Amino acid sequence: MDLELEGKRTTRRRLLAAGLGLGATVAAMPLLAACGGGGSESSGDGGTSADSTQGTPGTSGDSGGEGEPKYGGKLTMSLADRDVTSFDPIIPTDNMSIWTMVLIYDQLVRNAPDGQSVEPGLAETWEVSDDGLTYTFNLREAKFHDGSTVTAEDAAYSLLRAVQEEDSQWGWIYQGVDSVEATDERTVTVKMSHTWAPFLADVALFSSSIIPKKLHEERGAALFDSPIGSGPFQFVSWEKNTSIKLKKWENYWDPERPYLDELEFLVLTDANTRMLKFQAGELDIATDVPFSQLEALEANPNYTILTDGAARFDYIGMNHTRKPFDDKLVRQAINYAIDKEAIIQSVLFGYGEMANTMLPKMLYHADDIEGYPFNLEKAKELMAQSSAPDGFTAELIISSGDPVAQQVAQLVQSQLAEIGGTINIRLVEPGSATDDIRALNYDWSKSYYTTDIIDPDELVTFGMVSDGGTKAVWTGYKNEEVDQLARDAAAETDPARRQEMYHRIQELTTEDAPVILLYYPTGRTAVQKYIHGFRILPTGNYRLWDVWRSE
């Protein structure tokens, strides 16, 4: 959790920042159109650029989706955090593994580009019973990368693994699943013990990826050394800590996709090296561009800078078991005393937005809540009424090697001095304070979170609920109304009702201010101009099957 750098390695998706133009217009339509269209066979295997007879690459607010998509070519992209750790769908919790994995495997449904809904994946259609307790998925005709046919048996087996297997890191997310069965060759039926609104979002999670049952039973964990899925790209090689190569799966169920023949991911954790390689033309897409370099890159007509894909919430966690941070007035005063806009302008170079609630800009995010705009008068007033009118002292833990966190900490330090706060900044090597934070043995810690599913349930449980296993992002915050609302919202199947509930949760948690709400940073991806159709999905991963290159 917690520390920036560590979070960088291990936390997950980023959601779409609203208002960035990726709007709902695209939704699931292009893909549906493509599947429905059939017939338009592409000259898939050559490096030549055959015209596809139909379909836009399904992109609008992305790296230039204009023009007829071309087939062929290779795309090189960076993995900025670290190497992939595993291709077993139920194991990894790190973004690099997750985002690479979803290119190799299919799920029954997958996240639509709008970031608010799911679209057909391996399941062409699905039905939900009226009581919300039975889900029936109808599978399409598809083949695994070894040529065998994907059956309902494989799908049920894979989903059950994610739900039940002891090793599954994601079992907790599938609440209420009672049984998963292959009811015939092409049908998977899931029975629920209670209604669980985020279920389809969970099925779109990478851990629900479909693996060949027979091969897994034969080979066990060895299967994931050279993983076999039915996704748009098949595995070629993995040089540890260096690169991962994938190639086009010729028999992919969508006859029009993927456009690219080859993908290569280079592990480039050093930001300077990454950007040098990009500027020298050796990288087609560079992820995680340093804030300080964005302006120069944007000025270059050969590059596109994508700011989508950043549903991330940055905050400073406070330990409520230590005084005076158990006092709501103190926490509110602190929130008012921090000039978020100044931080965004000077540290993020403007690439971010003040956080008004604890939920990043995703489904059910409440735009109308005011949050804590900078107001020193009000902060002083609140401090005077609080249990600590003479000020407070806190030690703020930040990750060494993260210049952004360090600058934020220094600004926070000087701003809080205005209301009598004495902040001691402690730089720690990422990972070394984890145990203390989990044991609530700390004062403050700069951190952030991102989401893995499109449904807010994951982050609400993780960040705001007291009994979700993480003590409300390790703050010790507890509000029974929030806890109850979170449970109800997950069981409620009516979207309008859910929206209200999540709105109320955000109102309550903003009011209580369990943490210092900082900002929602935008995504920062540099893309060469000749790459088209690239976008970062709301959940942080990228639909490389939609991407093509014009030269």
Added chain:
Amino acid sequence: MSRFVLRRLIQMVPVVFGLTAVIFFMIHLVPGDPAAIMLGTRATPENVAQLRRNLGLDEPLLVQYMIFLRNLATGSLGDSIFYREPVLGLILDHLPTTLMLATSTIILAVIITVPLATLAALKRDRLADQLVRAFLLVGLAMPSFWVGINLLLLLTVRFRIFPPGGIGEGFFDQLRHLFLPALTVALSISAVLVRNLRSSLIDTLTADHVRTARAKGLSSRAVFIWHVLRNSAMSTVTILGLNLGYLMGGTVIIEQVFALPGLGQLLLTSIFGRDYPVVQGITLVYAVLVILVNLITDLVYAALDPRVSLD
């Protein structure tokens, strides 16, 4: 000679053993838990505890050390926590890059050192000497990562002569990729070497045997190569050997800057992820390499100077 080598190799055993203990307990002293790091923000304490059990991290430290030693005795370095595969294989995958980098660095360092030191010694106190000495000062003062980044900016982004990091494919492409990183490390080492070689050249140039050699009518080139350079090289070789540990340290940083998939990069990633077995394995390899190179230095020493007896 072979007895000397054998004796030195036997002496390695307790040294390496001591090293394993130091490395093992030192890395475990650093706070941080690989299971917690792997599972990330969302993990509950139960998830973490479960993974710790699976990884054998819940055993007492001494037991873990015994397991490490037992593995070592059978030639295994254990399994990587992150990759769940043998550490030895990972190291063997990454070792060639680092060895190539170290070798190219040494070769480049010699190529830089000998002419510069010769020039400075022969033109002592003249302009050329001053320039070389100024270069040394700069070379010593600049941190190598900074030099590396600037070389990259100049020679790859601006002039596009060299590739911007990575290792390339095929031997010659790899050499091309290795040139800048090797140059970067070589520059910082050369600064030390040139200084040393220059002063021993100056000493030797005025020695009696050199005057004798000149007197018997040898050409000044022959005198220089056979009587001056060879005698002066002794201490420089020693310094080069002693600096290998430093060179290895330098490669860790430089591999990061140039995205070279070598041991240094693997080491750094593994330290951040608390991948104990990999960190232990790599440190062990580095240690053995340094010890071996010291041994080789002694052998070269003997070869250069007949007065040095190894037995």
